[in-house]
Structures are given as C-alpha cells and as structure tokens.
Amino acid sequence: MRVSRLMLVTLRDVPAEADIISHQLLLRGGFIRRLTGGIYAYMPLLWKVLKKITLIVEKELTNKGCLQTLLPQLQPSEIWEKSGRWKSYTEGEGIMFSLKDRQGKELGLGPTHEEVITQIISQTVHSYKQLPINIFQIQTKFRDEIRPRFGLMRSREFIMKDGYSFHANESDLKSTYSEMRDAYQNIFNKCGLDFVCVDADSGAIGGAASQEFMVTAESGEDLILISSDGKYGANQEKAVSIIEDGKLLKNDKPSIIKTYNQKTIEELCKHNNFHSTQIIKVLAYLATCDDNKKYPILISIRGDQEVNEIKLSNTISHRLKQNVLDIRAISNEDIKKQGIADIPFGFIGPDLGDNLLSKANTWEKKFIRISDNSVKDLKGFICGNNIKDEHKVSYNWKLLNTDQLICDIRKAKPGDRCIHDRKQKLKECRGIEIGHIFQLGTKYSNSLNATFTNEKGLEDPFWMGCYGIGISRLAQAAVEQNHDDLGIIWPASIAPFEVIIIIANIKNTEQRNLAEEIYQKLIENGIDALLDDRDERAGIKFKDADLIGIPWRIVAGREANSGLVELHNRKTKATESLDLASVFKKLSEEFNTEKL
Incomplete structure (x- = not known):
C-alpha cells in the first residue's frame, strides 16, 4: 500500500473531545473518526488492525474446536422477558437500545446474545450425544451508554467476539472454561499485550464464576487488587481479603x-x-x-x-x-x-x-x-x-x-492480607477489561426451558459457559499500553503495517528507485509494507510514521547512491545504517519468514 492512496489525514493538535492518550492518538493518527457521541468510523488503518486481531482470535478458537456463526442483532423482547433481563436492560439506566416494529412488537439491538443462542441451541440440540458445543461470533454490538467516553473504550457501537458453550454437566463446563482461559491467554499474548487474569463479578450476565482479562494501564477504569507474588488477582468489585485486626475495646460495663x-x-x-x-x-x-x-x-x-x-x-x-x-x-x-x-x-x-x-x-x-x-x-x-x-x-x-x-459485603483494599497467603499483601493497579469468561451454569437454560435428553432418557437443562473479547476495545487498549511522546508503538502482530518505507526526497531518482525495490521485495515475501511516496518534507513523513506507530521504518535517503538505508526500530528507537542484504536478513528473522 502507498501512503498517497491510503487516505491518511493526521492531526498535529490534540482533539478537545479526547481525554486519554489512546483516544487522542487514534484520532490524531487518522485511525478513527467521530460521527457523534460514542459512535466512530473505523478508518482503513484501524480496520487493518481489527482484522489482524480478528484473525488471531479466529485461528486460536478454531484450533480449540469452536464453531463460528453469526447471530441476529435484532432480538425479540420475549426471550429477554423469559430470562428476566428485559426490564433491567431497557428501563432506567439499562444499556439496551429498544424499539418497536410497525406491528408494535418490541425488539432490542443486541448488547449480548445469551438468550438468542440458548433458544437456538434448544431448538437444535436434543441429546447428550450432541454435546459439548462451543460456538462463537464476531460482530457489532450496541449499548446505550449513559456517558460514552474514551473513544472505543466505552462506545455505543463496538465490535465484540462472544462465544457460548453448552454441556451435559458441570464438570464438562469447568473443563471447557479452563480451555477457554488458556485460549484467551494465547490470544492476548499473540496480540503482544501485557495483561493479568483476575477474578471478577458476573454482573448482569450472571453465573457462578467469572474471570476478566485486563490490560494494565494507568488510565484503566477498573481497580485491580493483586497479591505481591501475583498468584491472586481480582477486580475490586469481586476481591476478598483479610483485614488487619482492630483495636480491642476495654471490657467495661455497657x-x-x-x-x-x-x-x-x-x-x-x-x-x-x-x-x-x-x-x-x-x-x-x-x-x-x-x-x-x-x-x-x-x-x-x-x-x-x-x-x-x-x-x-x-x-x-x-x-x-x-x-x-x-x-x-x-x-x-x-x-x-x-x-x-x-x-x-x-x-x-x-x-x-x-x-x-x-x-x-x-x-x-x-x-x-x-x-x-x-x-x-x-x-x-x-x-x-x-x-x-x-x-x-x-x-x-x-x-x-x-x-x-x-x-462479605466489604470493599477489599490495598494493604489487606491475601486470603490465599496471609503473608502476602494486596497491591493495586488499574486495568482495561479486554476479555471476560463466565461459568453461567443453568441460569439461562432454566429460564428459557432449554433442555436435552441425558443418558437416562430424562430431560436436563444445559450447562452453559460464556466467553467475550472486546475486539475494538482491545485495539485501543493496545495503544494505551504501547505509546510514547511521539505516538503509537503497535505490537508487530497487530500493527496495520509491519514496515514503512520512507523516500526522504521524492524528487531524487536513486532514493525513489531504491525504495521501490525494497517495497516490491517485501510485498513479494509476505511482509505487510507501506510506502510513503508523498511529495512532502522528510520531517513530516517521519512525524507521521512515529504517530501511526509502524514497528519498522526504512528510510531511503542521502546514502541511497551507496545502496545504504536507515533501519529504525519504533519500539527501541535504535537506528542502523545497513545495506539491503543486512536489512532483509534482519526483517526475515524478525517476522520469521524465509530469507528475503
């Protein structure tokens, strides 16, 4: 891809609407454009990031035997009324967008799909022999946030992966829950994120147990409490602890x-x-x-x-x-x-x-x-x-x-002793939720009368699990965790491009030809490269490259006539003057490709 065809428009000033650095950088870098409060367009650069995250998720879940589907975004109110969630989601501070069709039937725009998938499975699966099933989708969800803010962190329309598993018994549910926890760890590691897995409250989704995956960042909305040895972690909503003994009161007469x-x-x-x-x-x-x-x-x-x-x-x-x-x-x-x-x-x-x-x-x-x-x-x-x-x-x-x-109805606090080891004390950090897994149990199957025939020929409710990843939220969380004063530093696995090639002086034939040669060879060898062929000053190109955060930068400049280029690592900021053979060798090792 060439920058001249990328529709790249960057901003030098910080947009007034953006409070946190990741939101500012995504707007300044031309990754997103605001339509109205909490509603954003994903521009070509961010769409490439989202597709790379999606591919990582799809590959990992497919390897775990999960099936991909696409469920309706419009959902009838009846199934939500059966589960008992319609009022809590649509009245007061409820987060569901609700509407009526021309026949007066109430519908909701799906913020989540537990009711939908439970009804579908109950109509499709009838025997224990068809279980377990683990099914997921990746699509746009809608939530009527009271105060949408922080860009894609708390938006009204967002891309989410949600998955649901169905089981004949609790033991099988726990086994799949453990597999999904491992899969999520693999996904977030492959996305290049530093994260923690913590116990969490199940909230409106419900269920017996749940865990959140958090990207640690100072701007995180959630307070996390973690033991000194890292063996215990929980969102403060869920955290339990041992408090210090109080001061005894004298045994006086009442x-x-x-x-x-x-x-x-x-x-x-x-x-x-x-x-x-x-x-x-x-x-x-x-x-x-x-x-x-x-x-x-x-x-x-x-x-x-x-x-x-x-x-x-x-x-x-x-x-x-x-x-x-x-x-x-x-x-x-x-x-x-x-x-x-x-x-x-x-x-x-x-x-x-x-x-x-x-x-x-x-x-x-x-x-x-x-x-x-x-x-x-x-x-x-x-x-x-x-x-x-x-x-x-x-x-x-x-x-x-x-x-x-x-x-236990007490807020656990930093400094409290850990329940798993009284010698350990809890410390706090802030986190951005990017994934959440739940053991739902039989909550939805009971309320929606979703049953199967067990080994004894009797009707049992399905045991269910639920597994979510905020795809668009993850992209912004990666920026919040990976940036500097110059701009974004994308993890290589989800960067919109892996390498950007800059022609310092577009009017210089040797620089232009050398850059084209490098660009073509990278593309031929499967490396996602971006060629900055704009007729702009070199300084502007360098600033844009730093802002949009491509992991590697190759500059065809003054030494082009000697066959040398500058290779710059965006993360380490190390710059080397190398010949093409050395550049290709280094990049082939970095991206684990055949020798260029």
Whole structure:
C-alpha cells in the first residue's frame, strides 16, 4: 500500500473531545473518526488492525474446536422477558437500545446474545450425544451508554467476539472454561499485550464464576487488587481479603453516652478517643427488584471499612431470588416521601426497629439485616443508640439480640492480607477489561426451558459457559499500553503495517528507485509494507510514521547512491545504517519468514 492512496489525514493538535492518550492518538493518527457521541468510523488503518486481531482470535478458537456463526442483532423482547433481563436492560439506566416494529412488537439491538443462542441451541440440540458445543461470533454490538467516553473504550457501537458453550454437566463446563482461559491467554499474548487474569463479578450476565482479562494501564477504569507474588488477582468489585485486626475495646460495663453532632466515624473518634475499628457503622440502603418492590436494608460494617455495593446487590439478589435493578443509600427525602418516622442517620444501631417502617407507602415493612464479616467476631463495640446524639458503648451482639445475615459485603483494599497467603499483601493497579469468561451454569437454560435428553432418557437443562473479547476495545487498549511522546508503538502482530518505507526526497531518482525495490521485495515475501511516496518534507513523513506507530521504518535517503538505508526500530528507537542484504536478513528473522 502507498501512503498517497491510503487516505491518511493526521492531526498535529490534540482533539478537545479526547481525554486519554489512546483516544487522542487514534484520532490524531487518522485511525478513527467521530460521527457523534460514542459512535466512530473505523478508518482503513484501524480496520487493518481489527482484522489482524480478528484473525488471531479466529485461528486460536478454531484450533480449540469452536464453531463460528453469526447471530441476529435484532432480538425479540420475549426471550429477554423469559430470562428476566428485559426490564433491567431497557428501563432506567439499562444499556439496551429498544424499539418497536410497525406491528408494535418490541425488539432490542443486541448488547449480548445469551438468550438468542440458548433458544437456538434448544431448538437444535436434543441429546447428550450432541454435546459439548462451543460456538462463537464476531460482530457489532450496541449499548446505550449513559456517558460514552474514551473513544472505543466505552462506545455505543463496538465490535465484540462472544462465544457460548453448552454441556451435559458441570464438570464438562469447568473443563471447557479452563480451555477457554488458556485460549484467551494465547490470544492476548499473540496480540503482544501485557495483561493479568483476575477474578471478577458476573454482573448482569450472571453465573457462578467469572474471570476478566485486563490490560494494565494507568488510565484503566477498573481497580485491580493483586497479591505481591501475583498468584491472586481480582477486580475490586469481586476481591476478598483479610483485614488487619482492630483495636480491642476495654471490657467495661455497657453504657449509653451523649454524642452531640457526632454523626461521622471521624467525629466520634475525635471527641471520645475511640478507634474506628471499635465502631460498628450502620447504613440504610434501599433495593428495587424485579418484582417492583422496594426493600429497605440495614448494613452493619466495621467503622474503618466501606460497603461494596456490587457484593451487596449480589447478596440481596441471592436472598430474594430475583434481580436487583437498583440499590442506593436511603435519603431524608425518601423518608419524607414514605411518611415514616425519621431515621436517625449517624446514630443508627444494628437493632433499629422495624416499627419505623409501619407507615411506609411503597416499601416492604421489614429491614433486611446484613452484617459484614468484619463485625461478626467483635466481643465489644460502639454503635448508634437509634436516638439522635446517642451511642452505645461496650455492647455486644447478645445484648442487641437481633438476627443478622453474615457475609462479605466489604470493599477489599490495598494493604489487606491475601486470603490465599496471609503473608502476602494486596497491591493495586488499574486495568482495561479486554476479555471476560463466565461459568453461567443453568441460569439461562432454566429460564428459557432449554433442555436435552441425558443418558437416562430424562430431560436436563444445559450447562452453559460464556466467553467475550472486546475486539475494538482491545485495539485501543493496545495503544494505551504501547505509546510514547511521539505516538503509537503497535505490537508487530497487530500493527496495520509491519514496515514503512520512507523516500526522504521524492524528487531524487536513486532514493525513489531504491525504495521501490525494497517495497516490491517485501510485498513479494509476505511482509505487510507501506510506502510513503508523498511529495512532502522528510520531517513530516517521519512525524507521521512515529504517530501511526509502524514497528519498522526504512528510510531511503542521502546514502541511497551507496545502496545504504536507515533501519529504525519504533519500539527501541535504535537506528542502523545497513545495506539491503543486512536489512532483509534482519526483517526475515524478525517476522520469521524465509530469507528475503
């Protein structure tokens, strides 16, 4: 390919719309063009990158025996209603674009395809003898992001690989899940990325277990916690840890003290010489679920810890056996709307009475009471007395005499000890999610009545796995991880071109002829080369080459009459003056081709 035919338009200034470096460089390099918020055109340079990523994915999955298909982007609402996800995906802050056809039938533009593939397999596969099946697609997906940002990182239209496996039993699902984890590691290694695999929350997809593959980058939206030895890693939404022991409270006689205007943990400690680990912090939440009911929740957690609302939402979902559509802290405005007695925020104890809810208009009349593991073994503690400006001191759970569901709803933090090895401490880094694998279990097959006949002739639901890779997101993540002050440094395996040849002076016949000779030989030997044949100053060509990040640069310049060229490595920045034989030898070794 010649630059004069590439439709290459680069920008020197940073576009105002771009906040992170990868977004800036993709726009400046002419890889993408914005149509409107969260919607981008993939220009020829990026399309070549996406095709190379796609080929790596397809080859690896085909080698694992996966079948490729293409599923409908328009999906009927009925199958989503059966799975119980239609409301959560289309109402409130739901991410599905929904529409009605001319007959008034509700449809959605697919953000994901669990329901679709489950229905298709249930209509196609009827016997255990046809299992297991592992099927995938690569196509455009749609998500109605509230705040699309960061270019391809959080866009409304994107390219994704999603795959689904179907099994006769859980053991077979776990085996394939392990194979897919290995396949993903191979894919991301072949794409030239530094990544980590971490435990993750299954979110709206659901399932018993899931792991995310993260490209580590300072601009990553996700906080990852990793043990010092690297043997444990998890997204903070999922991470579990062991906290340091708190400061013991003196075994004094239980009492009630006045704590005027001491609503916060900090104020309480400052005025009374308490330690935050001696205090039980009680928070009131409200969960809205699939049944459209609102459930008040009372949370007890150690004073130095924070609630993980993802874990809390999952706990409520499991307890009520339905999806939580929204969960948030109860406000004074909520109380006024319900017409109930004031909740003494800042002075609430774990034993706050349910009688407060007796006049509630739309809430359930009883608190769901949950205590984090951080408070379950406290022998004595400080907590609110459920009266403004009062706290209980040296109380214990027996004195409170209230039932609590004990579980992990705490945010793990850097510095906590690792559950796999108490000697290891968790450290934090930021990551960009590029892949996610799930053990779905029978969630979708049960809700969609998708069954097969087992060895005994009985009907069983399929065991399912789900495996996703953000193809377009991966491309931008690679830029976020591989760049310098001059521009992009593409990993060679996914670079739009492997070599760029620059004619320093297009009017010089010897330079032009030498560059053409090199270009033709590279093309003939299967090396993806780009020839910059523009009538531009050499400096402009060098800047564009650095900006678009081609791994190797060959310059036919002043030494062309001696048969010498400059060979420049974009990553190491090393430049050598070599004859053609040496250049071809080095490139053939680099790209593992036959001798040029």
